[in-house]
Amino acid sequence: MDRTTIDMWVGIFVTLGVAALLGLAMKVGNLTTNTIGETYTVTANFENIGGLKPRAPVKSAGVVVGRVADITFDSATYEAVVSLTIDKRYPFPKDTFANIYTAGLLGEQYIGLEAGGDEASLANGDKITQTQDAVVLEKMISQFLYNKAAEPAAPTGNSESTKPEADALGASPLDNIGKQPATTTE
Amino acid sequence: MKSGILVALVRGFRMVGRRCIDGIWRLGAGMRLFWLTLISSGESFRRFHLTIREVYFTGVMSLIIILVSAFFVGMVLGLQGYHTLQKYGSSEAIGVLVALALVRELGPVVTALLFAGRAGTAITAEIGLMKATEQLSAMEMMAVSPIARVVAPRFWAGVIAMPILAALFSMVGILGGYLVAVPLIGVDAGAFWSQMQASVDWQHDILNGVIKSVVFGVACTMIALFEGYDAPPTAEGVSRATTRTVVTSSLAVLGLDFILTSFMLSV
Amino acid sequence: MNSNIVEIDNLSFGYKGRMLHQGINMVFPRGKVVAIMGGSGSGKTTLLRLIGGQIKPSKGEVRVDGQVVHKQDREGIYKLRRKMGMLFQHGALFTDLSVFENVAFPMREHTDLPESMIRDLVLMKLNAVGLRGAYKLMPTELSGGMARRVAIARAIALDPNIIMYDEPFAGLDPISMGVVCDLIRTLNDALGATSIIVTHDVEETFRFADYIYFVANGVVAAEGTPEELRNSNLPFVHQFVFGEKDGPVPFHYAAGDYASEMLGSDL
Numbered sequence: 001m002d003r004t005t006i007d008m009w010v011g012i013f014v015t016l017g018v019a020a021l022l023g024l025a026m027k028v029g030n031l032t033t034n035t036i037g038e039t040y041t042v043t044a045n046f047e048n049i050g051g052l053k054p055r056a057p058v059k060s061a062g063v064v065v066g067r068v069a070d071i072t073f074d075s076a077t078y079e080a081v082v083s084l085t086i087d088k089r090y091p092f093p094k095d096t097f098a099n100i101y102t103a104g105l106l107g108e109q110y111i112g113l114e115a116g117g118d119e120a121s122l123a124n125g126d127k128i129t130q131t132q133d134a135v136v137l138e139k140m141i142s143q144f145l146y147n148k149a150a151e152p153a154a155p156t157g158n159s160e161s162t163k164p165e166a167d168a169l170g171a172s173p174l175d176n177i178g179k180q181p182a183t184t185t186e
Numbered sequence: 187m188k189s190g191i192l193v194a195l196v197r198g199f200r201m202v203g204r205r206c207i208d209g210i211w212r213l214g215a216g217m218r219l220f221w222l223t224l225i226s227s228g229e230s231f232r233r234f235h236l237t238i239r240e241v242y243f244t245g246v247m248s249l250i251i252i253l254v255s256a257f258f259v260g261m262v263l264g265l266q267g268y269h270t271l272q273k274y275g276s277s278e279a280i281g282v283l284v285a286l287a288l289v290r291e292l293g294p295v296v297t298a299l300l301f302a303g304r305a306g307t308a309i310t311a312e313i314g315l316m317k318a319t320e321q322l323s324a325m326e327m328m329a330v331s332p333i334a335r336v337v338a339p340r341f342w343a344g345v346i347a348m349p350i351l352a353a354l355f356s357m358v359g360i361l362g363g364y365l366v367a368v369p370l371i372g373v374d375a376g377a378f379w380s381q382m383q384a385s386v387d388w389q390h391d392i393l394n395g396v397i398k399s400v401v402f403g404v405a406c407t408m409i410a411l412f413e414g415y416d417a418p419p420t421a422e423g424v425s426r427a428t429t430r431t432v433v434t435s436s437l438a439v440l441g442l443d444f445i446l447t448s449f450m451l452s453v
Numbered sequence: 454m455n456s457n458i459v460e461i462d463n464l465s466f467g468y469k470g471r472m473l474h475q476g477i478n479m480v481f482p483r484g485k486v487v488a489i490m491g492g493s494g495s496g497k498t499t500l501l502r503l504i505g506g507q508i509k510p511s512k513g514e515v516r517v518d519g520q521v522v523h524k525q526d527r528e529g530i531y532k533l534r535r536k537m538g539m540l541f542q543h544g545a546l547f548t549d550l551s552v553f554e555n556v557a558f559p560m561r562e563h564t565d566l567p568e569s570m571i572r573d574l575v576l577m578k579l580n581a582v583g584l585r586g587a588y589k590l591m592p593t594e595l596s597g598g599m600a601r602r603v604a605i606a607r608a609i610a611l612d613p614n615i616i617m618y619d620e621p622f623a624g625l626d627p628i629s630m631g632v633v634c635d636l637i638r639t640l641n642d643a644l645g646a647t648s649i650i651v652t653h654d655v656e657e658t659f660r661f662a663d664y665i666y667f668v669a670n671g672v673v674a675a676e677g678t679p680e681e682l683r684n685s686n687l688p689f690v691h692q693f694v695f696g697e698k699d700g701p702v703p704f705h706y707a708a709g710d711y712a713s714e715m716l717g718s719d720l
Contacts, residue, residue: 003235003239006238006239006242007235007238009242009246010238010241010242010245010246012246013241013242013245013246013249013347013350014241014346014350016350016354017349017350017351017353017354018350020350020353020354020356020357020358021349021350021353021392021396023357024289024353024356024357024360024392025388025392027379027383028285028289028356028357028360028382028383028386028392029289029383029386029387029388029391029392055387055390
């Protein structure tokens with residue numbers, strides 16, 4: 001085989017390979033949507049972040065404006081400290097509200113930003129003070145079950161009557177978890 | 187009677203022992219060849235046309251089998267994925283399924299298996315025959331190191347060709363999946379691509395796939411080279427070595443895939 | 454300057470306890486054609502490998518140009534080998550290169566000559582063996598005799614001081630044999646080199662060799678010029694020269710008593 005022919009074929013081969021890799025990165029992967037130019041970083045504390053992971057999207061009005069850069073635990077306040085990198089093109093007011101949402105019922109979790117009305121904008125290193133924790137599914141279910149159990153008992157206003165009723169339902173220990181705080185607060 | 191059992195037992199142990207020693211010896215000899223190849227790689231870069239020539243034989247010549255298999259694998263993934271996903275009413279996620287399956291696993295792994303069968307056997311047979319016909323000895327006598335002149339260029343060619351082939355495999359596979367999902371089944375083209383882009387990550391999926399294929403390239407090529415270099419210089423020896431190349435490469439690829447995947451998922 | 458280019462001094466060599474050579478002494482004067490003769494399996498080819506430094510002797514030493522071969526490091530051995538050209542038993546041409554590239558191989562590896570000069574040199578070498586017209590052919594397209602001649606052209610590509618021939622006549626028809634015979638003599642004289650020929654073809658060798666060593670049972674059994682040996686009354690030489698079936702070299706491989714082995718039950 002002639003050397004120039006080999007060179008040509010290998011050239012085509014390598015070019016195809018690079019094109020495929022670029023194609024994968026651009027068309028299939030999120031390299032294009034991922035490359036945020038200049039960013040600024042803000043932090044937000046949450047009592048519970050649920051299943052939030054680093055690199056999860058940060059959205060506002062459904063548009064991806066940044067990513068979760070890092071998640072650490074603050075042992076002084078027992079809170080999760082989430083740092084967010086946000087595109088410089090999108091300034092947010094100081095009193096922006098950060099929520100942890102879930103995409104769909106079981107989807108991945110992301111951070112949603114709701115702009116407040118402050119004149120001043122968040123700068124690099126600022127902290128978002130108003131946050132709302134992730135909805136933990138187990139908590140929600142147990143709350144729901146507790147409410148269901150408490151409903152018929154509520155008119156009587158007697159805490160004692162709720163107990164036998166719950167037992168009569170023969171419910172799982174899940175009920176008790178929800179009930180525990182209710183009885184102690186009374 | 188009793189001594190018969192004892193003799194059989196001793197023979198069994200002896201066989202196990204010999205297999206183990208043989209395996210360890212081969213591993214050591216393979217590592218030694220790997221090291222020698224690395225330190226005598228200068229030649230294959232200084233005279234890069236030697237490597238280019240081998241890229242032609244290992245890479246370009248494997249293109250057809252890789253591309254055709256990729257196309258079919260992609261189409262099958264599309265069909266199977268659709269039938270399962272539609273039960274959950276999420277047939278738009280088919281793009282994600284096809285892309286992730288190909289980029290993370292099937293692309294690198296199937297390419298490596300096909301590579302071992304197509305290019306690996308060719309390398310083993312070629313080097314085994316070069317040894318059997320004293321071509322390697324002749325090179326030695328001409329004061330040319332066969333490792334620098336024959337082994338190293340083939341090694342680097344394999345390492346270069348494998349990620350390229352894997353990338354092409356994934357790309358063509360996704361194209362095959364697209365053809366089944368969009369024109370054939372009628373999934374919305376926009377949903378197909380956008381869902382894919384939303385969940386395929388450049389670093390965690392694509393880059394890791396490339397890393398995998400580079401590792402597989404090193405393993406497959408090195409095994410093929412070692413088996414050829416180590417083959418007894420007879421027709422039978424070369425044919426056995428060729429068989430062993432396929433078996434060992436396949437096992438190595440699947441084993442390495444598990445190790446790499448567990449590493450990549452834990453990080 | 455030493456008048457002997459290669460000296461073998463009390464050399465012993467063996468694999469795993471079976472000694473092939475037991476104290477061999479030989480000298481190869483500059484400019485001569487020296488033949489090493491002996492039966493199959495008497496370790497003649499191994500002697501060439503020992504001279505080329507591909508294997509290390511168990512005892513004794515081989516000196517090439519005054520330097521002990523097995524005490525050289527890799528660089529040193531390669532340096533010595535550049536003074537040697539070797540013709541392997543079956544030519545050992547590189548099957549993936551054309552005739553031209555085969556002869557050009559040592560030049561490309563060891564020199565930085567411009568392409569035009571390499572072309573001229575290769576054609577000169579091929580012309581010397583009468584195959585200038587075949588430069589485009591691949592080794593598979595050559596007959597056995599032609600392949601042997603191309604291999605000779607490759608062996609002399611760098612004008613070596615020592616040319617070693619391993620069984621240059623094996624499997625050749627009488628015409629090719631005569632051609633190769635003449636080539637060895639003329640090349641030796643034209644290049645002013647020393648030729649070492651390992652062979653068991655009595656007729657041809659006696660016609661052109663200057664000096665002959667007979668190797669049997671691991672030692673030099675006889676030596677001398679062809680005339681001396683032809684008139685020798687050593688029983689071994691007589692048997693070899695005249696091709697007698699039985700004599701000092703027995704027809705049977707060493708074995709136990711025939712009758713007792715056939716009648717006895719245990720081997």
